Amino acid sequence: MLILSTIKPKEELINKMNTLFPKDEFHYYRNMEEAQHELKNADILITYGEDLTPELVSIASKLKWIMVMSAGLDQMPFDAIQEKxxxxTNARGIHKIPMAEYTISMMLQVIKQNKRFIEQQNQHLWKRTGFQTGELFGKTIGILGVGAIGGEIARLAKAFNMKVLGVNRSGKLHEFTDQMYQVSEIEEFLPKPDFIVSVLPSTDETKYLLSEKHFNLMKSDAIFINIGRGxxxxxxxxxxxxxxxxxxxxxxxxxxxxxLPSDHPFWDIEQVTVTPHFSSKTDMYLPRSFDIFEKNFQIFKQGSNEYINKIDLERGY
Amino acid sequence: MLILSTIKPKEELINKMNTLFPKDEFHYYRNMEEAQHELKNADILITYGEDLTPELVSIASKLKWIMVMSAGLDQMPFDAIQEKxxxxTNARGIHKIPMAEYTISMMLQVIKQNKRFIEQQNQHLWKRTGFQTGELFGKTIGILGVGAIGGEIARLAKAFNMKVLGVNRSGKLHEFTDQMYQVSEIEEFLPKPDFIVSVLPSTDETKYLLSEKHFNLMKSDAIFINIGRGxxxxxxxxxxxxxxxxxxxxxxxxxxxxxLPSDHPFWDIEQVTVTPHFSSKTDMYLPRSFDIFEKNFQIFKQGSNEYINKIDLERGY
Incomplete structure (x- = not known):
């Protein structure tokens, strides 16, 4: 079988796939432009899900399976795919560990004033007075969207002895939250947390969910974290x-x-920390994605239908 | 009773003490120089433990109790104190939470390349390729000195799903370690961790414990953390x-x-992160110290002898 990939992983992963599936051919390219000439022969396509068009799907006449190495599917030409x-399948579930670690890392960076210490080191300055640092211990975190990722943040926050509040559709209590709110109760929720972290996806419900009145309700020393959607x-x-x-x-x-445009005000505001949509990106991203591919490929070969993260093309997720 | 303090805490703590002990007089100064003229009348002294001399002890003729708001007692004139x-008592035990949070914070800062992102923000640079960040998940931490502080680091490391190895005198397994080594087995231990953190105090046994041969044994991508003694x-x-x-x-x-002298090479080495002996210092330091004082003061008034952290003056700890 020909597995065409528009993602080129490290040698280690390439070797692993060759060892696991010696009878199949894996062709790796750095992008669709390079890979396109093989599309007509590909049985399986591995992609980040942003490089497909209806035209490309029609070229790929032998294609039986698209493994999307991402959770976002909004750029997929579903109609063309469904027709054929x-x-x-996608890589849903691989984001929770890096994103939860990112959240803890950044909360600590801000309250422990790590930027100040980096600056002091640059200046060869041994300074221990005139400022104070904080702790996560005993603080309250509020999580907008307690699903897989939010739940993992909650679990780690509990380990730091934080109080954990959460908001989701149902308002149902989660294993690692102390209190849950429904979206309709958000104004009751917002005054409580020291840290408010959003992992919400972009939907009609969440778009511009937070407005001026919501920020008025937050603690004046609250730290707001957005790793969901902008x-x-x-x-x-x-x-x-x-x-x-x-x-x-x-x-x-x-x-x-x-x-983020280079002239955007966020870059220069002292109380803003900018990272380039990187919270889920670590050196474990592709190994975990290929783990899912590997399991699904075994299922594919067995002719079973019990895939991990099979997408319902009607619903789009 | 007169409680003389060479530490001036925040208003909040001063008010708390006045509310709890309305019949006693608390006099707070910023240092011993300012406080000294009241020493002869003081029943109790609150100090960081670095500002006493045998002469001062002899002036303090009414002194019955010294509460040291620190764990280190090496600058205390024990002979003069014992004679009278x-x-x-000291504040042992208040260090574990901030020091464990510091350790997690700094491990994350390095493997998640937070300094790179701060630099990119300074340059208004949206860059997501050409580098990779790591995770704590699945990595191995090795802790030199698994006591109260090391144990708390181990607990948090476990929450991050790290493998936890430890070294202490007995080599006895700790609740949150996967494997323990005795000091004599250190050469077997050193090749294993991705992170090696020392919380060891300075003793005859630990002074220059690590030499060239020990660093030869560590992984070449190991990150070494010293929050014990220099x-x-x-x-x-x-x-x-x-x-x-x-x-x-x-x-x-x-x-x-x-x-650290301003011309010391550590400041400028790219692979060194310097902080000014600050791992235990947060805004919770004095509140936690005064919690111990408060409990011991109740015991003192009751005439009991069940103090928290009573120091054996013979042994010095």
């Missing part, structure tokens, strides 16, 4: 909340416009 | 280990000479 009855709050609302000190800091990994 | 039968390893040994890439990074909060 192609199986789609359209949870309008840039100008967040900038105004920071400038008028309604909250003390924002840690932003996602933005309304990505890449 | 003065009770000494004389665990000679500066030149550590610098050589870093320059010859025997290890990949050192996170140092303690030094042979403190303050």
């Amino acid at each position: 009855g192609i199986l789609v 359209d949870l709050v309008k840039d100008e609302v967040l900038i105004e909340a920071l400038k008028s000190k309604k909250i003390s800091h924002a840690i932003l990994d996602v933005f309304e416009q990505e890449p | 039968g003065i009770l000494v 004389d665990l390893v000679k500066d030149e040994v550590l610098i050589e280990a870093l320059k010859s890439k025997k290890i990949s990074h050192a996170i140092l909060d303690v030094f042979e000479q403190e303050p």
Whole structure:
């Protein structure tokens, strides 16, 4: 079988696949442009899910399965795929560990003033007074969206002896939360947390969910963290909340416009920490994605239908 | 009773003490120089333990109890104190939470390349390729000195799904370690961890415990963290280990000479992170110390002898 990949992983993973599936041919390219000439012969396609068009799907006449090495599927030409009855699976579930570690890392960076110490080191400065650092212990974290990722953040926050509040659709208590709120109760929730972290996806419900009145309700020393989607709050609302000190800091990994334009005010605001949509990206990303591929490929060969993360093409997730 | 303090805490704590002990007088000063004129009338002294001399002890003729708001007692004039039968207690136990959070924070800072992202933000640079970040998940941490502090580090490391190895005198298994080694087995231990953190105090046994041969045994991508005492390893040994890439990074909060001299090479080595002996210092330091004082003061008033952290003046700890 020919497995065409528009992702080129490290040698180690390439060797692993060859050892596991010696009778199959894996052809790896760095992008679709390079891979395109083999598309007509490919039985299986491995992709990040952003490089397919209806035209490319029609070229891929032998294609039976698309493994998307990502959780986002919004750029997939589902109609064309569905018409040809192609199986789609994705890498849902691999994000929770890196994103939870990112969240803890960034909360600690801000309250422990790690940037100050980096600056002091640059200046060869041994300074221990005139400032204080904080702790996670005993603080309250509020998580917008307690699913797989939010649940993992909750679990780690509990280990740090934080109080954990959460918001999701049902408001049902989660194993690692002390209290849950429904989205309709968000105004009751917002005044409580020292850290508010959003892992919400972009949907009609969540788009611009947070407005000025919501930031007015937060603690003035609250730290806001967005690792979900950038359209949870309008840039100008967040900038105004920071400038008028309604909250003390924002840690932003996602933005309304990505890449964040180089002249965007976020870069220069002292109380903003910018990272380039990287919270889920570690050296474990592809190994974990290929683990899912490997298990699904065994299932594919057996002719079973019990795939991990099989996408319902009707619903789109 | 007159409680003389050479530590001036925040208003909040001063008010708390006045509320709890309305019949007693608390006089707070910023240091011994300012406080000294009241020493002869003081029943109780609150101090960091670095500002006493035999002469001062002899002036303090009414002194019955010294509460040291620190764990280190090496600068206390024990002979003079013992001669006058003065009770000494300290703040042992308040360090484990901030020091464990510091350790997790710094491990994450290095493997998640937070300094790179701070630099990219300074440059308004959205860059997601050409580098990779890591995770704590699945990595191995080795802890030199698994007591109260090391045990708390082990507990948090376990929450991150790390493998936890430890070294202490007995080699006895700890609740949150997967494997323990005795000090005599250190050469078997050193090749295993991705992170090696020392919380060892300075004793005859631990002074210069780590030499060149020990760094030769560590993984070449190991990250070494010292939050114990600076004389665990000679500066030149550590610098050589870093320059010859025997290890990949050192996170140092303690030094042979403190303050670290401004011309010391550590400041400028790319693979060294310097903090100014700050791992235990957070805004919870004095509240937790005064919690111990408060409990001991109740015991003192009741005339009981069941003090928290009573120091055996013979042994000095």
